Amino acid sequence: MLDIRYLRENLEEAEARLRSRGEGCTLTGFRELDDRRRTLLQESEQLKALRNRASEEIARSKDKSLVQERIAEMKEVSRRIKELDEVLSGVEEQLKMFLLTVPNFPALSTPLGKSEADNVEVRQWGSLPALDFTPKPHWEVGEALGILDFETGAKLTGARFTLYRGAGARLERALINFMLDLHTEKHNYIEMLPPFMVNRDSMIGTGQLPKFEDDLFKLEGLEYYLIPTAEVPVTNIHRDEILKGSELPIRYTAYTPCFRKEAGSYGKDTRGLIRQHQFNKVELVVFSHPADSAAELEILLGNAEQVLQLLGLHYRVMALCSGDIGFSAAKTYDIEVWLPGQECYREISSCSSFEDFQARRAAIRFRDGDKGKPEFVHTLNGSGLAVGRTVVAILENYQQADGTVIIPEALRPYMGGMERIGR
């Protein structure tokens, strides 16, 4: 959510900043709604002040006829207040809905651009694997090894669900543990295991709702949603709290499955593990002092990159342009891993700073020292990494001519010493 006072005082500037996200991001109607609200509020509050004074007078006064007169007057005042408050709460609801559906401002350091094509490559790490045969896509590798079973996944549930078997299941679990250990032991994150369903307030807090309901799985008969990312429960841990400035930055990591409807992606990435309705992810979440959030984003990105480096997987880092960053994000880096079987880079992590956008929605604040006003923290998060896509990258990059897959060294301790997945 954007700062309503900033909008009030800098509406033109605000619109200009939003415009870099593309068409359709306007603030039309804000001024009128905001003015209307304040006019109604002032009138209502003045009447309430009058009523409070009269009520006190009634309580103290011994003059019966004066009391009767005041009561009669206040009866009318109360009726008027009720009328005003009904209109007011309607206007406030509209204003709130409006504010909740306006996206974040892109950060100044976010490159300007209209689409994915305008994203900027920041760096590459490693090099393309030298394979002396034609690499296969991971679904072929995985099916041939009997470790990925798409057909049975579809039988059990439907399209975009996969059954992992044997070493495949083990590989997924190994990666989760490897990532969590890395982030907790080397990068100072505290491990969390949150609920995989959250309520509506949590979804509003991080920005999934009210605008993106279509992407979420909702439980029948309950206001609970399956989480699309651990970002939601983990960021909301501190919803409605005032943290101590000295506690910041707070770093949490969490493994969770993620559930996404992937509405509007019909026909896209239909084969393999790339786009599933359910996938595993290890997430990194940081609550930062506002002054440090830019530096924290670089640290977070580095922590995610470390996973790929230890696994020896070639990748590039892209700075997303203003037209491509997500609704809540001010700045986003995507890490794209090289997939030789498909001859392309694919997103395996997305690391973002939301600045105070989520903090304002979720009321996550901090106070420096003991006096001083509470301020909104900055929130950040990133995948560290998407586990299913890491399996994809390993299968494609470490496949051998004979169809077996070498297990990256760093992962072997987590695979019971296994060095290679064969038939």
Add this chain to the structure above:
RNA sequence: GGAGAGAUGGCCGAGUCGGCCGAAGGCGCUCGCCUGCUAAGCGAGUAUACUGGGAAACCGGUAUCGAGGGUUCGAAUCCCUCUCUCUCCGCCA
């Protein structure tokens, strides 16, 4: 699922027959005093949001005692609904 108890400020906890209750008291915390040091003691302060005024310090108004609604001139206090927590029984990993 059945029966009962509860939800008050950072924490504990009071709140009488509805008014003088943003809310006693204690703890904690902050500042000051005092004492070789520490502990103890003494004094003062210590919620948040919205809103009006002001360059600001700050001053005024409104709201908030789990959430929402109702009764009333007036609700932490009375009534209704919901949520959550706890205890007992049942069931269950």
